[in-house]
Amino acid sequence: MASRHYKLVYWDARGRAESIRWLFAYAGQDWEDVRLPAGQLGRACAQAPLGGVPYLEVDRRPLGDVAAICRHLAHQFGLGLTGKDAWQAAQMDSVVEFIHETARPLYAWIDRRILGKPAQGDPAPEVLISNVAAPVRQLEGILLKNSGGDRFLMGREPSWTDFVLGSFLENLQTVDTDFLEMRPVLEAYFARVCGLKGVAHWLERRPPTAY
Amino acid sequence: MASRHYKLVYWDARGRAESIRWLFAYAGQDWEDVRLPAGQLGRACAQAPLGGVPYLEVDRRPLGDVAAICRHLAHQFGLGLTGKDAWQAAQMDSVVEFIHETARPLYAWIDRRILGKPAQGDPAPEVLISNVAAPVRQLEGILLKNSGGDRFLMGREPSWTDFVLGSFLENLQTVDTDFLEMRPVLEAYFARVCGLKGVAHWLERRPPTAY
Numbered sequence: 470m471a472s473r474h475y476k477l478v479y480w481d482a483r484g485r486a487e488s489i490r491w492l493f494a495y496a497g498q499d500w501e502d503v504r505l506p507a508g509q510l511g512r513a514c515a516q517a518p519l520g521g522v523p524y525l526e527v528d529r530r531p532l533g534d535v536a537a538i539c540r541h542l543a544h545q546f547g548l549g550l551t552g553k554d555a556w557q558a559a560q561m562d563s564v565v566e567f568i569h570e571t572a573r574p575l576y577a578w579i580d581r582r583i584l585g586k587p588a589q590g591d592p593a594p595e596v597l598i599s600n601v602a603a604p605v606r607q608l609e610g611i612l613l614k615n616s617g618g619d620r621f622l623m624g625r626e627p628s629w630t631d632f633v634l635g636s637f638l639e640n641l642q643t644v645d646t647d648f649l650e651m652r653p654v655l656e657a658y659f660a661r662v663c664g665l666k667g668v669a670h671w672l673e674r675r676p677p678t679a680y
Numbered sequence: 681m682a683s684r685h686y687k688l689v690y691w692d693a694r695g696r697a698e699s700i701r702w703l704f705a706y707a708g709q710d711w712e713d714v715r716l717p718a719g720q721l722g723r724a725c726a727q728a729p730l731g732g733v734p735y736l737e738v739d740r741r742p743l744g745d746v747a748a749i750c751r752h753l754a755h756q757f758g759l760g761l762t763g764k765d766a767w768q769a770a771q772m773d774s775v776v777e778f779i780h781e782t783a784r785p786l787y788a789w790i791d792r793r794i795l796g797k798p799a800q801g802d803p804a805p806e807v808l809i810s811n812v813a814a815p816v817r818q819l820e821g822i823l824l825k826n827s828g829g830d831r832f833l834m835g836r837e838p839s840w841t842d843f844v845l846g847s848f849l850e851n852l853q854t855v856d857t858d859f860l861e862m863r864p865v866l867e868a869y870f871a872r873v874c875g876l877k878g879v880a881h882w883l884e885r886r887p888p889t890a891y
Binding site for chain 2: 518519520527530532533534536537538540541544545555556558559560562563564566567570607611
């Protein structure tokens with residue numbers, strides 16, 4: 470396969486885009502990491518495909534939506550990231566949708582801060598955290614069931630779901646610095662994902678941002 | 681491929697599950713269409729996998745989330761339903777996510793009615809319809825761009841996105857009976873999807889429900 474040029478467009482933030490960056494880093498795949506200033510909201514929305522930012526350009530062709538982008542890259546990269554068969558791939562799709570559904574209010578909250586919008590009407594951080602407690606427990610249950618809690622979300626080997634869950638946990642930790650400490654199984658899991666070759670290197674060299 | 685047993689579990693309603701049924705019907709695939717009484721909310725949630733109802737059992741193994749279910753079935757059925765290559769498949773994923781994002785408040789509104797929950801605090805139907813006007817125009821734009829408006833959402837041939845959009849349009853029409861009449865391109869498109877072999881037959885024989 471000829472080398473493809475990947476350009477990821479998002480704000481200067483981890484936010485919704487970070488799972489995509491972890492996936493690139495894990496696969497050892499170079500990408501252009503475009504970080505728009507928050508003031509360029511209008512321009513970004515005008516150029517973005519359906520779904521807004523983040524979006525990915527593959528050889529100048531745009532693709533929107535984090536799940537669609539990650540799934541596509543995971544299939545392109547191979548590495549077992551979509552599981553061993555179509556059924557596992559479908560289970561991963563289902564879990565990712567559940568994570569994104571759970572993460573929706575948190576990402577909306579973070580978006581407003583990235584874009585410097587007034588926070589009036591936003592839920593308090595404690596409310597955000599309290600609302601995710603039950604679904605996060607369900608995700609921990611999946612981890613325990615699939616790998617006894619000491620490997621990855623869907624089994625013994627990493628899959629693209631780990632980058633989606635890992636970056637979500639990092640965002641939760643940003644809002645509540647005790648979040649992982651209170652959940653040792655997930656804390657160890659998070660360290661495991663962050664320690665993956667490629668991901669660890671990205672965490673060292675990525676630009677520091679508040680969100 | 682050995683024949684698989686499909687069991688779809690949902691309420692006695694079209695709602696979120698109808699796109700899955702259209703896909704089965706189009707593919708000429710039999711499925712067990714389980715319709716729980718609204719009173720069985722607790723039992724349904726206890727048995728459902730991540731994401732609640734609708735869920736699909738394939739040879740007794742459960743899969744949650746409408747998009748994950750439809751994508752999996754579309755891949756299994758073939759028939760060109762996921763496009764000609766991985767890039768088209770990714771574009772379809774992106775469009776489906778956009779449709780589900782747009783449909784979210786409508787489906788929440790319909791859920792409350794299916795389950796007979798009090799409607800206090802719900803948006804008025806006019807507000808629901810007004811809020812989807814802009815994204816529905818974007819979807820019409822995609823239809824026009826991909827097939828000149830006179831074929832299907834992603835091109836000349838039907839794809840799984842047509843069942844997701846078609847059943848969403850039907851739900852909009854349920855809430856606002858003028859919805860399609862005011863949008864002739866979409867009205868003709870909707871008739872085209874409803875007229876597909878298999879789908880047309882399902883529309884004749886499905887149980888009549890309010891939503």
